[in-house]
Amino acid sequence: MRNESISIATPAPLLTTGKQKLGLLLAGLGILLILVVWAGGKAVAPVSLSLSAFGLCVAGVWIFIREEYLLRPEGIKNNGVWFSSLTARGIWGWLIGVIFTGFYVCLYWFPEYLTGLMQLFDPLSQALRGTAANQWFVYGTLYTGAVLIMGVKFIYKYRNNPYQRIRTFSVMFFQLGFAFLIPGLLMRLQQPEIYFTYFWPLSYYQGTPMAQAGYSGSELGTFFFFFGLAMFFIGTPVLTYFFGKRWYCSWVCGCGGLAETAGDPFRHLSDKSLNAWKIERWMVHGVLVFVFLVTALLWANVATGRSVLQGYSDIFYKSYSFLIGSIFSGVVGVGFYPLLGSRVWCRFGCPLAAWLGIWQRAKSKFRITVNGGQCISCGNCSTFCEMGIDVRAYAQRGQDVVRASCVGCGICSAVCPRGVLRLEGAERDVSHRTEQLRTVHVKVEDVGILKY
Amino acid sequence: MKIIILGNGVSGITAARFIRKWSDHDISVISDETDYFFSRTALMYVYMGHMRPTDIRPYEDWFWKKNRIELLRARVTAVDFKTKTLKASNGETVSYDKLILATGSQSNKFGWPGQELDGVHGLYSWQDLEAMERHSEGLKRAVIVGGGLIGIEMAEMFHSRHIPVTFLVRENSFWDAILPPPESAMVNRHILEHGIDLQLGTELKEILQDEHGKCRAVNTSKDTLIDCGFVGLTVGVSPNVGFLKNTELEIKRGILVNEYLETNISDVYAIGDCVEIRNPQPGRRPIEAVWYTGRIMGETLAHSICGRRTAYNPGIWFNSAKFLDIEYQVYGEIQAKLPDNQAELYWEHPDGKKSIRLNYERASGRVLGFNLMGVRYRQEVCEKWLRTGAHIEVVLQRLGLANFDPEFYPQHESELVAAYNRQTGKNVLLKQKRGLSAVLEFLR
Helix, strand or coil, X not given: CECCCCCCCCCCCCCCCHHHHHXXXXXXXXXXXXXXXXXXXXCCCXXXXXHHHHHHHHHXXXXXXXXHXXXXXXXXXXXXXXXXXXXXXXXXXXXXXXXXXXHHHHHHHCHHHHHHHHHHHHHXXXXXXXXXXXXXXXXHHHHXXXXXHHHHHHHHHCCXXXXXXXXXXXXXXXXXXXXXXXXXXXXXXXXXXXXXXXCCCCCCCCCCHHHHHHHCCCHHHHHHHHHHHHHHHHHHHHHHHHHXXXXXXXXXXXXXXXXXXXXXXXXXXXXXXXXXHHHHHHHHHHHHXXXXXXXXXXXXXXXXXXXXXXXXXXXXXXXXXXXXHHHHHHHHCCCCHHHHCCCHHHHHHCHHHHHHHHHHHHCCCEEEEECCCCCCCCCHHHHCXXXXXCHHHHHCCCCCECCCCCCCCCHHHHHXXXXXXXXXECCCCHHHHHHXXXXXXXXXXCCCCCCC | CEEEEECCCHHHHHHHHHHHHHCCCEEEEEECCCCCCCCHHHHHHHHCCCCCHHHHCCCCCHXXXXXXXXXXXXXXXXXXXXXXXXXXXXXXXXXXXXXXECCCEEECCCCXXXXXXXXXXXXXXXXXXXXXXXXXXXXXXXXEECCCHHHHXXXXXXXXXXXXXXXXXXXXXXXXXXXXXXXXXXXXXXXXXXXXXEEECCCEEEEEECCCCEXXXXXXXXXXXXXXXXXXXXXXXXXXXXXXXXXXCCECCCEEECCCCECCCCCEEECHHHEEECCCCCCCCCCCCCHHHHHHHHHHHHHHXXXXXXXXXXXXXXXXXXXXXXXXXXXXXXCCCCCCCEEEEEEECCCCCCEEEEEEECCCCEEEEEEEECCCECHHHHHHHHHCCCEHHHHHHCHHHHECCCCCCCCCHHHHHHHHHHHHCCCCCCXXXXXXXXXHHHXX
């Protein structure tokens, strides 16, 4: 007997459904419209054009991702991430990398090439800030848009996991509110454009004498200056003690927000080798030292009446701003998402991450605990760690993960197929737990705690 | 002293690592499968594109040289226990002072017509994975035979590549020799939800070939012909000891060892899947082909080799798996059919994808086992209750200690306690929610 219809279940899912094709078409039209306006110079009806261009993009992408995830039963599927050209450093990955990088190069050094694009953002800028769009507004809007749209995608993908849903809602909230709407409204109110979620040393300007002078006319500015200092010296150690550095890096920070949302498809590209870890430690702490030096020089300069260090401090500040502020955090940090993973900046360059990391490593309740002997060494945790931590090395020996770089995104725990990892907090000393809770029923392995 | 380890799976490699840690012996690991140790349990993720082959290697490639563990790629065809030499397929011979056999398992085949055809494979080795990959191009349908842990993995693998899967399960419900009925039914539903063609109560009769000697269809016990370009045989594994048979080494189904993992021949040891333990501990089986037993055996044997003779003690049974999206954990004794002297406490989430089960001794109230679907429990806590014979009501009051789900996940322990109260007419109260500090206090 030949049986053609043996299945009572649904047929094989299509790679791309009709609706998804429609979504791609709409988004493509939107992008085309944006490119035409960008290239074409003066636009005729900016408001309706902006609305339709961005509307098409958002609607198209939304339709696509809804179909992608809601068609399938909930549960995290990383199927094919190492096969796809986009997410496995193929042609599409490189192309997107080049486009991102090119955009940052234009943004920092050749904003004149963005003029055509700016007019599409004018209506929004006028409405929010009461002034015309410039390249930074274009950047901020695209950035926020990416966090929101890709945040929605992230929530669909990880919808079985309340920790991921709530955390992503948080980064979307802080990006939209504190890094977009509030600074815009402050401008409209003739106040300094303040980003409350960025403070020194991530915002290297915020702790300088120039910033203090700039804020001097405004009470809010003066408050922010001291708020930033307080966050650095008091807020960071206290919050990190209770929650780990995740309170900032994967719940609040805008750089982290973009990495967690738009960068999520690339998280597995981070380098997990021991060498990468060695480089990371030198680099990220080097940047922290660098920013300390620069800032100290600037203040010493003011203290000595601009006599001794003037020339040097300027050169230092400018080179920091160029090397770290523009090239590292922007061009490399985001432009290289599809090549080096989503957290290159956070891992190798961010001085605030370094500072938070020191506290997390030295004095924090936060750790990732391991569920006895259930680890099967599969490597999903390490692969999908955006910070390149070899989580498996800890998990397979039953050892708590306490690492300066861990941003507490919780993805290792989410992708673990055996329920082995849990983010949590306890006062008890780390090495104590390492020895007591190994569930290899032999004898305590002389693991101690991995250095750092 | 020269130690040769046959097999670079988790057992052999764990032994090698710990022997190196505690001694300066010469260590060589021989494998015919791959150059480097990889996590066998992660093969499926390579096929599904979650990880690259390098990602499933738990140690970077420089690790072995740095730790002076020599890796040899060869197939050993014979062992001469008298002269203490191994013979490889390329004719070379190697001598040893101590030999550790860690040769793993091989996939079972039960004599079906066509089982040797091209396109018929199990899933155990790297080569099996390569075969799956080779046959996937243009594959219209895969048939998987055998409703166990490997079978459902294979189904998920093909499914992830949008290749239709027919899943033949002999039993009337998935893995029902191990899972109690409601949990087994949950997995049945979940398999169907994914669009996998689950055929329960159906056995493979024969595999038919095309003109090139490749499988083209299977015939089932219901006389249904199913066209397919691949047949996955996932009906269990058995110790890989073929080349050692008819030697003075004592073998039943596996290589027989005592509690010190010693075989009947001095200086020859066996660990991992290939082992059959002569007198297993209560609650443990003589052959246990699971990841962690291999690891524990490797570490245990390393102690003995390094001068501290140590008995193998796997402790209380535990295991875990993932059925597509549903995680599964078990601690202690959970039997598919509840014995008369046991009582069960079972709670299932209304969405039918989560459940918690506690089985306990009816007379004494002693908790015997935990079975979790879609919920994570902490092994150390469950183990302590099982080890100390804790009473079901004591456990229920503090059940939150066991919860290992991520933050913000709903905690269902109170629902389980309520179910107990309904079932028994008692009034037990849940007094403890999840949290690490309380756990550390409890485990002290």
